Amino acid sequence: MIVVMKVDSGQKEIDDILKRLAEEGLTGHLSKGMERTVIGVVGQAYPELRDMLELLPGVAEVIPITKPYKLSSREFQPQDTVIKVGDLAIGGEELVVIAGPCAVESEEQVLETARAVKAAGANILRGGAFKPSTSPYGFRGLGEEGLKILAQAREETGLPIITEVLGPKEVDLVLRYADILQVGARNMQNFVLLDEVGKANKPVMLKRGMSATIQEWLLSAEYILSQGNRQLMLCERGIRTFETYTRNTMDVSAIPIIEKVSHLPIIADPSHSTGKWYLVAPLALAAVAAGADGLMIEVHPSPDHALKDGAQSLTFDNFQRLMAQLVGVVASLGRKMAGGTNG
Amino acid sequence: MIVVMKVDSGQKEIDDILKRLAEEGLTGHLSKGMERTVIGVVGQAYPELRDMLELLPGVAEVIPITKPYKLSSREFQPQDTVIKVGDLAIGGEELVVIAGPCAVESEEQVLETARAVKAAGANILRGGAFKPSTSPYGFRGLGEEGLKILAQAREETGLPIITEVLGPKEVDLVLRYADILQVGARNMQNFVLLDEVGKANKPVMLKRGMSATIQEWLLSAEYILSQGNRQLMLCERGIRTFETYTRNTMDVSAIPIIEKVSHLPIIADPSHSTGKWYLVAPLALAAVAAGADGLMIEVHPSPDHALKDGAQSLTFDNFQRLMAQLVGVVASLGRKMAGGTNG
């Protein structure tokens, strides 16, 4: 932490700051420049210290110089986190594809979709049994009934399943069925829920909040990691901007940034990012070209009859077409599709 | 709902849409313009219908024409909701002032602050016992111990208390102590929590999410109202924008907009909106001039020793000065300060 003094500050004010730092067990290292006097804080500074110091007379600004996240950082763990789900490895050499309907609507809808995405080369089945709906009058999911349908689809196809958990009370229930727990964008700062999934012994996928900075996202990851659960992957799903053509703006830059500053696997969700099915394939290819470890794609047997997010769902045919395109792009980047779709 | 057809769409596509509408028990009302053909949907349309119709061949766009919130709208209830808390009336003629520290730190800190804000004319005491901290390493509150301290301050000063509830499991506990439950910005779309406080028999204050549109905010209000709890007030606390000088950008326009489209009381929180103590007074005055029913202000005996949000807290002196300024402005608007501070 660095304390920048005002141009017109005097020795008395500097002395007061040094005294205040000493109270907190810290040392101030003085540096008088031509423009400004600056005090480097030596010792174990904590985030709230910044607010306190900024209120002292003579202080112009306090600048933190260390990132507030630790366990999720590359500095803490240089090698990539690779998460094993059955035979699958997420975060390694191979591109993992998660596909399925937005919401579990019926046994038939899920089974049909599971078979189709498996045939096209997907590795994991997605589907929501508990749905976060902006309106209380919207479809909120089938609950445990939906989880059972997902488990049935896993049994038939062998695909592991990922599904969202909405509240701390449902974590145990969802854990009984899911292979991967999903924490949704609206819950990225639901700290009670983060603590809870941090105690689970299954992998978690943490979606980026709609208006979360990358640093805030990693701090939410830190909640889960610091509870002991290190099987964590992140998912970019679009941020909120002024542009109204798309539902959100997919922040493709976040993919190489996460790869640089963190060891956690990064998945991209072009379906929620764009909200329009015809943008899903180009954005999926873009995410992979930018280095994503996996994709999460919404697929529905009949998007124009979907109970939720039909406008952004691919038909079976369109999904198959996308998978075919992916094979080439992934190969050109020197990587492979998980599950051997390449051969 | 209105279906706008593509320029080059034909009769076959129009017929298919009319058939699809009939399947859903709706009627399509055709209108051929010079520019486009448009189909008005007559009957009880539901939100998901939009996604479905947009996927049909020949459709350019589907436009909803009714607002999705109901119970929170002025159309549903023309007269203002006024919430009684003891002798106080929130949402009526009088301006209500909520003040206190960001977090409950100690008995001494809370009691001292409660006495000071009461003396200056505040009507309700605020203070967080459960704190949503961006980092798991930050201060997360004293928990029930903090609630007891707040109750003690209420006993001594007579001020009712408002405090945040973070998760559904803690609702019962917080209800035992608080007069008003606060749902924070990060939990605005924590639907499990909204359902829970919707069942409570005490008033709730719902803060606007950092990147929530006014419509999404009212839909979250709708969750609470539709569970039966009609003692609901809203709180504008700043939205996330590109500007970095302030922590958030206070959307002052939201105040007259809420007043126009909803009957719920609207409170403004200039402390979290700006993140800087020297902006609190001007923004508090601005919010009141724009029509706010109340203010929520952070006050701390010694902001430069605060465990949380010191940079945005007023000292006792600065708070008193603000209250004095408010008296004049409120009077000039033909309103009164609650609790008779005017005399």
Next chain:
Amino acid sequence: MIVVMKVDSGQKEIDDILKRLAEEGLTGHLSKGMERTVIGVVGQAYPELRDMLELLPGVAEVIPITKPYKLSSREFQPQDTVIKVGDLAIGGEELVVIAGPCAVESEEQVLETARAVKAAGANILRGGAFKPSTSPYGFRGLGEEGLKILAQAREETGLPIITEVLGPKEVDLVLRYADILQVGARNMQNFVLLDEVGKANKPVMLKRGMSATIQEWLLSAEYILSQGNRQLMLCERGIRTFETYTRNTMDVSAIPIIEKVSHLPIIADPSHSTGKWYLVAPLALAAVAAGADGLMIEVHPSPDHALKDGAQSLTFDNFQRLMAQLVGVVASLGRKMAGGTNG
């Protein structure tokens, strides 16, 4: 400027930076903390140096510690800039009100409006002869014909006039008619135009760009000031955010911030900020309560026949009502209306 070294950087990298600084005639002041090594740069650093230093091996971050604007800062000039236009003083004790139609449409429209706003107490007449239209097919203004109409209205009513200049070639022409030149939001970073109005000998009002930070705005002000024109005032007119209810989001915080960091007068434009006439009065009152030196309000004899921005224009009656409300609020803040409307 402060250079923060990476955790794993070594002596060789530090030496290279010190050498590089010496090349530029600067000195590096080393400070080894527990967390990081930091180098304070002593001497006349320039903005581009930051980019250069960030590319050197071992550097984690480079942090500027001085604000890049000078002439517009309070540090440079502690006392307020007060601009004289005839008997008017903008930026002093009195609140100045600028009113008139968005665009000059006809002699009758302008004269009628000028008389009405003068009668209601406005101090300056606004009206656009050159209009920036998002679409080339929209109304682009009457040009010099419009300037003549404005001059005629000044002659009749005595109100000075402010009007927009769109390009460097038109500066001379507009100067022949206007009392104050307006640079619009879309031109805030039209540096060629800023240079040109910086050479003019008449006051300039610089609107904030839709997505400009306060710092960028002040840097654009710096262009004008550094060309010699010190009769400059700023105008907040709303920034672009994700909220779609309003055309823009009025950043009311910018008003006290400008007052704190700069000596330039600050005007607020609630008409463009909100885009809706029924929000103009509450936001105008809010801006004044937050400390604005003036208001700019769109008024039209018949808003539903306006060629431009009718939806945000006040009728004569609504404008008169707003002026009456302003008198009370301004008095309660210990200020006065310019032109003696108070009495």
Next chain:
Amino acid sequence: MIVVMKVDSGQKEIDDILKRLAEEGLTGHLSKGMERTVIGVVGQAYPELRDMLELLPGVAEVIPITKPYKLSSREFQPQDTVIKVGDLAIGGEELVVIAGPCAVESEEQVLETARAVKAAGANILRGGAFKPSTSPYGFRGLGEEGLKILAQAREETGLPIITEVLGPKEVDLVLRYADILQVGARNMQNFVLLDEVGKANKPVMLKRGMSATIQEWLLSAEYILSQGNRQLMLCERGIRTFETYTRNTMDVSAIPIIEKVSHLPIIADPSHSTGKWYLVAPLALAAVAAGADGLMIEVHPSPDHALKDGAQSLTFDNFQRLMAQLVGVVASLGRKMAGGTNG
């Protein structure tokens, strides 16, 4: 255009609207639904009509149903615009790469860079002689001297040149040297400049404004097209969001959207989008995978000595590495590199 009536509006209000439409030579087509009454406007409606109608009693909302841009739309011209610059075709099958320094600094710097990017396979040389600098104290370019250096580099390497024009007065000068005129992001709504380059007989590249919606961008394109210049290409260069890790957020979705709604070629600029050299390669690959027709990349012989934007410039080695990666990805998408780099 569709007029949506308020729930409580009556026959008198509907009649008034129909009368008003008749005044404008339009017909209203009435449609009474269960929820609302709606009036479809038949005839040649114009943008300002919306504002007018919204002010009439009984009107809840007015909804435009046609896009305001015409010449730039796919509906107007279904086949792609392909721009010829010498042997190059921009907007066709082949990917075009534009590379060079941000600013022209010296003959040596430009010539050295031109040779290096040509050797690596670039097709067009970029370099700014007139620089838009946020601060008046920053580097503003060499002016005509810079244009001459660019022309010299063209002569030696055969690479056509693209360079920015800042104001209408400089258009003629820049036209004497450049093969393609660039209009920068800050000038996207400098309508005077758009008119001027719309009269030029050379290709223009229009960058997206930092906070421009796709629709506003296409309306600015419309200015140029409607003046007669149809050799126009667009360039996505990042939009302003709340995220501070990157300088801007590259809106990769804009690439397939432009391809869908417009026939104009779309170029991506990952250097300005991200502001960090290590993000340029992943974002360049992403843009190409999303369907971009070309890339614009900043390259500098010694980025840590650059006078402008060094932090986002690639070294010769890094640029060559990127070109090598591109060859594979482009081939996997079934396209080719312009200039035959593939073989």
